[in-house]
Amino acid sequence: MPIDPSLVKEFENIAGKEQVLTEPADLQCYSYDAAVLNPVMPALVVAPADKEQLCKTVKLAYDNGLPITVRGSGTNLSGSTIPQGDGMVILTNRLNKILEINEEDLYAVVEPGVITAQFAAAVTAKGLFYPPDPGSQSVSTLGGNVAHNAGGLRGLKYGVTKDYIMGMEVVDYRGELIKTGSRTVKYVTGYNMAALMAASEGTLGVFADIIIKLVPPPKASKAMLAEFDDVNKASEAVAGIISGHIVPCTLEFLDQNCIRYVEADTKAGLPVDAAAILLIEVDGGHPLLVEEDADKVMEVCRKCGSTNIRVARNAEEKLKIWEARRNALPALARARPTTVLEDATVPRSQIPAMVAAVNAVAKKYSLEVGTFGHAGDGNLHPTFLCDRRNKEEFARVEAAVDEIFDVALKLKGTLSGEHGIGKAKAKWMEKETNRATMEFNKNLRRALDPKLLFNAGNKFV
């Protein structure tokens, strides 16, 4: 349904004619994100350039009852930026300024459209460190990271996006700026709304700026790769490392299928007969301490039956060790036209059960699957390979994914460790929680969004 031209004019008055899109060829380009779901074309797209324009845009849309979808880079995997057909998309990609990096008080203030990797690089240039590193960091926005509470390889030791939000300004449904949090380490003067905004998936309001915590960088690190002939042994090694009071900054896992896809694609000489490999990196404040931790990790791996361990002796070898992990998704993505990347998460100790279940389900539905993920936090990415044009095959993928969620919940896990709920998993929310939780959340949502215009159809529906 096209939008009333006079309303379009009003948006143009706010953001400028260039920044209001109404042509189908432009609109079609905001009908999708990285989720494998059907596209929906919005009726209007507006790209405000600053806070004031953002507030006015939200107010005008809300007053006129337009469904609002906020979009960063559209890399989420849950369909949470696929708009409503009669709604509008608000782009944050022009709100892309780093407003402040404070080296004394270890924080930064950014607009929501700043690209994660560019921010991390700017912080590094000042001798500081912003740890969250989602696989999509070269393109994802910090606003999108917050709204999905993005994780990354460093999650185990350094935490995820929510652990770095000190405060923010949020545009509410009236187009007013709401402040929460502060630039101080301690803050108790209001509700902790910044925490509520993490993983809100565009359903509670629009972030206008974000205060981000920074930390000093580690001074040394050491990476290694351990092979196992049994997933259980790899899992025992993970448990052993953690109970030995070592927290590696990364502790990644590739199962045999995944190793084979990577090897087929890169011919890098990976151990295709290994049941699993662990990629482990320890870091810290002093090279000797790091050395010591690395030795302990190797000892644990050996004790748990690792068949082979390689340690990187220099930066080049470290890159080489990480190559297998870096190539996991590309290798899987190149094998078949469509890649369905899941992220059901289970308690760490349940990884062997989860990997076994994934492979059993794939077999049951005759599907190709490879699993990699963050072994340290139980966040696995079983990745189904298919061709979305083949309806029959795709239906089998959907059935398999449903079954995997069932297993994850039975193992006391969760539907999503980092990719979010969006449209893709909304129907599962009640199963993970209960009726009362759903109602509580919907009430909360109605309080902040009385007309239910912010990303309706997502998260709690």
Next chain:
Amino acid sequence: MSENTPTSQPVSSALQALTDKLLKLDDLLISCMRCGFCLAVCPVYGATMKEADATRGKIALLEFLSRHMINDPEAVNDKLTRCLLCGSCQAVCPSGVKIMDIFLHARSIVRDYLGLSATEKLIFRSFLARPKLFNALLGLSAKFQGLFLKEADPALGTHKAPMLSSFIGERHFPRLAGRSFHSKVASLDEAAGSSGLRVAFFPGCVSDKLFPDVAEATLKVFRKHGVGVFMPDGLACCGIPALAGGDMAAYHTMVGENLALIGGAVVDWLVTPCGTCAATIKEFWPKLADGYTEKNKGVIRDLHAKTIDITAFLSDVLKVELPAASGGKTRVTYHDSCHLRKSLGVFAQPRSILKSLPGHEYVEMAEAERCCGSGGSFTLKHYDLSKQIGKRKRDNIVAVNPDIVAAACPACMMQIMDMHSQHGDRVKVRHVVELYAEAL
């Protein structure tokens, strides 16, 4: 929720024919997983921040067009032309989407349906495909250019062209060389030199007409290293402008003329100082040779193996000994041509040459691998956009305060020169081979 569905309007038979052809690209299009990684590197998206200008948007539009979810080939074509074919996206695409293949085929399919614009036809069909006419006309305009060129920046040797601005915008381009390289050296047919090598020399249009010094420096380097040169008279354009414009007929004419001239020659390498020509001959010629004679297919296969740019030729083939120089006063930085770095993987060689230049200090600029915004007909059609992209390159160059910015592709040199001239920067733009030749 109304999902995108095929529109129910009746579809003309011409449009149906277009979408049928596009569906042949379906197997390529489907492999895009919409991850958006290409947004991070696409120079056009970087300038406009509009998804339709990014790779992901263009690929989605092609898929939607082929499935009748949008029935406006004109609008889609408009988006498709907003692309430099720089290959930056393909170099980072985790899903291995054959983006350049998609774009080249799609352009030609859509242009078949829409027809070429009159100016483009004139350029591709008359000038570039007929090198003799092209040379004659340029020879003429070089003599008379004083009439319509105004000196813009004497230090850089660039000129504004107020009377031509409807065609080339406000571009400051190097004065058409008083004499093209070709008019000084029409052809060469030498035996292998003391190095034991004989090469086919492909100067490329831009070197020949705008930067003859680059072609001459290349020749000087061949002489110095005892390389015999074969350069037939009347080499045509490598074909990339026509290919980018979707004019396949003109493209095949150009390639055909070149094949006829180079085909019979026995050479060890085909060397060019132009990164764009190198990538076109090496990568695109083999891809688009389906209808060619067996003989020409053989020549193209041979050239695929033998084509090399001058910097890689110096470093990898001649293995010129280059001890790193130190204590230089002249600051020199390097811009990676997309075709060299992303298509051919050439980036270490020009740097090692520059680092060895006596009297020079090498400095690396930020985002050296980011596209400069020069892209054949793109620059003509979307000059403002090209300028915006070039500005980012220019800012990165100026930030390291160099005396010289070097490149190994004359097309990039033209763009960068334009940017510096517009901003009044005192930065000289030189080809790596020019600097190397001077140091000999």
